[in-house]
Amino acid sequence: MGSKWNKSNLMGWQFVLLPSALILLFSFYPMIQSLLLSFQSGKGNVYHYVGLSNYARLFSDPMFKQAVLNTLLYLIVQVPIMLMLGLVIAYFLNMPGLKFKGFYRTAIFLPCVTSLVSYAVLFKSIFAVDGILNRMLMSIHIIHEPIAWLMDPVWAKVAIIAAITWRWTGYNMIFYLAAMQNIDPSVYEAASIDGASKTRQFFSITVPMLKPIILFTAIISTNGTLQLFDEVVNITNGGPGNSTMTISQYIYNLSFMYTPNFGYAATVSYAIVIMVAVLAFLQLKVGGEKK
Amino acid sequence: MRKVSAAAIHLFLIMASVVSLFPFVWMLIGMTNSSSDIVKGKFSFGSELSTNINKLLDMTDLGGAFWNSAVIAVIGTVCTLILSSMAGFGFEIYRTKGKDRLFGILMLSMMMPFAAVMVPLFRMFSSMGMLNTPTAVILPTITTAFMIFFFMQNTKSFPRELLQAGRVDGLGEWRLFTHVYMPTMKPTYAAAAIITFMNYWNSFLWPLIALQTPDKKTLPLIVSSLASSYNPDYGMIMVAIVITTLPTVLIFFLLQKQFVQGMLGSVK
Numbered sequence: 001m002g003s004k005w006n007k008s009n010l011m012g013w014q015f016v017l018l019p020s021a022l023i024l025l026f027s028f029y030p031m032i033q034s035l036l037l038s039f040q041s042g043k044g045n046v047y048h049y050v051g052l053s054n055y056a057r058l059f060s061d062p063m064f065k066q067a068v069l070n071t072l073l074y075l076i077v078q079v080p081i082m083l084m085l086g087l088v089i090a091y092f093l094n095m096p097g098l099k100f101k102g103f104y105r106t107a108i109f110l111p112c113v114t115s116l117v118s119y120a121v122l123f124k125s126i127f128a129v130d131g132i133l134n135r136m137l138m139s140i141h142i143i144h145e146p147i148a149w150l151m152d153p154v155w156a157k158v159a160i161i162a163a164i165t166w167r168w169t170g171y172n173m174i175f176y177l178a179a180m181q182n183i184d185p186s187v188y189e190a191a192s193i194d195g196a197s198k199t200r201q202f203f204s205i206t207v208p209m210l211k212p213i214i215l216f217t218a219i220i221s222t223n224g225t226l227q228l229f230d231e232v233v234n235i236t237n238g239g240p241g242n243s244t245m246t247i248s249q250y251i252y253n254l255s256f257m258y259t260p261n262f263g264y265a266a267t268v269s270y271a272i273v274i275m276v277a278v279l280a281f282l283q284l285k286v287g288g289e290k291k
Numbered sequence: 292m293r294k295v296s297a298a299a300i301h302l303f304l305i306m307a308s309v310v311s312l313f314p315f316v317w318m319l320i321g322m323t324n325s326s327s328d329i330v331k332g333k334f335s336f337g338s339e340l341s342t343n344i345n346k347l348l349d350m351t352d353l354g355g356a357f358w359n360s361a362v363i364a365v366i367g368t369v370c371t372l373i374l375s376s377m378a379g380f381g382f383e384i385y386r387t388k389g390k391d392r393l394f395g396i397l398m399l400s401m402m403m404p405f406a407a408v409m410v411p412l413f414r415m416f417s418s419m420g421m422l423n424t425p426t427a428v429i430l431p432t433i434t435t436a437f438m439i440f441f442f443m444q445n446t447k448s449f450p451r452e453l454l455q456a457g458r459v460d461g462l463g464e465w466r467l468f469t470h471v472y473m474p475t476m477k478p479t480y481a482a483a484a485i486i487t488f489m490n491y492w493n494s495f496l497w498p499l500i501a502l503q504t505p506d507k508k509t510l511p512l513i514v515s516s517l518a519s520s521y522n523p524d525y526g527m528i529m530v531a532i533v534i535t536t537l538p539t540v541l542i543f544f545l546l547q548k549q550f551v552q553g554m555l556g557s558v559k
Binding site for chain 2 (some may be wrong): 120280
């Protein structure tokens with residue numbers, strides 16, 4: 001019996017060895033390379049160690065500061081809006097007896113299957129100066145003259161936030177909806193009998209019971225926002241004047257657009273690694289505490 | 292009172308649906324209009340469809356790009372499914388302390404931003420002389436911790452008695468995997484296939500770095516480069532966007548249930 005178990009345990013390693021090796025090779029090995037590269041400088045294939053000078057440059061680099069601030073702004077503004085919106089829509093779609101649920105769910109989820117590049121380019125055309133959005137806003141008298149969405153540092157950020165919200169709200173909604181369907185309806189019935197309003201039920205029953213899943217979506221959204229690239233590159237290409245540039249785009253530019261500087265690019269990329277780690281840790285700490 | 296709030300909820304959901312669907316309608320209308328009409332916000336069907344299609348076919352190797360995208364997405368998906376399901380099967384069925392520890396380490400890769408590995412990956416593939424090939428696009432995400440996790444989660448409900456029965460019948464462990472596990476887990480494979488296919492089909496940043504010559508480019512790269520020109524021709528870009536979006540929308544409508552299940556597999 002014992003030898004048989006050992007044999008099948010060995011078999012188990014055969015199944016996991018190749019896939020694990022591939023992840024180590026294509027994720028962990030480059031991470032270590034990146035770390036080593038962040039202490040180097042050079043051109044072409046000739047690189048030499050320069051100690052911490054790349055890291056010193058990081059703190060006096062206005063473009064890096066701008067990219068970090070932009071990225072954090074997207075994070076602070078967009079993620080809460082999107083999660084809240086996803087939660088409210090899921091709550092409505094979960095109400096017993098609501099009609100056309102299937103249609104609403106499909107319509108709101110559909111943006112999630114588009115490629116990031118395609119939808120970004122679509123939004124670029126929608127946000128054109130004499131484009132459809134300005135026309136609609138003017139026709140219902142919300143604005144009186146066209147807004148130069150993508151040419152203004154503030155409005156360009158608004159456009160990008162709107163685009164990301166469009167693409168990802170339905171994605172989060174699906175997670176919430178699934179979690180809500182696991183909540184026993186009798187909990188709501190009891191609350192109704194006790195006279196709790198729908199709004200009250202939402203905040204006192206739904207949100208607390210969904211906490212683990214809200215935490216999960218918050219972490220993946222944070223992770224995604226810190227890596228934001230496709231949308232910004234295709235809607236504004238970082239402009240006007242770097243006002244929408246993200247950290248990922250800055251790393252790409254340092255590596256492949258400006259005179260290639262892989263060493264410094266690696267240093268900047270470690271800034272994202274640290275931010276991802278810190279934010280994930282904070283969210284787990286805040287989200288996990290009151291369990 | 293109840294009627295009023297139900298109406299308000301419907302109004303809200305209708306607005307959300309209109310906003311969600313609007314860009315799709317916009318791209319279908321845009322496909323039939325000239326670039327200047329699109330930029331001027333014309334919101335009705337035009338008669339430029341064939342002109343736009345012809346311009347796009349003249350300007351780009353659209354068929355080639357579609358083929359490149361399909362090769363990467365199909366081969367990538369098949370390989371990912373085989374490798375990730377092997378790992379999911381191995382980690383879950385033959386559970387040991389050592390494997391649990393290894394799995395924990397692999398999961399860390401989910402938190403790694405791609406930007407942090409792209410330069411070393413670029414140098415790695417360039418030194419192997421593999422840049423500008425579909426293989427270079429496929430390899431970095433051929434196994435992901437997420438997919439392994441997904442298969443592990445689904446394997447938890449796999450009936451172990453089937454394996455015992457197979458062993459009694461004299462099947463080896465690999466045969467158990469291919470002849471018992473794989474057929475039983477078909478729905479899991481379907482869900483994983485859709486998610487993986489979409490990821491490969493829609494990927495942009497890594498192909499942008501790894502693919503360098505026009506004949507190797509994928510559809511998202513074509514759309515992006517057309518749109519980033521000084522004076523983009525939106526009419527033909529809309530055609531390219533529709534062609535890029537169509538396969539994933541079709542897959543979604545055909546396999547909606549599996550797709551949604553696939554996403555939820557990660558939080559079960």
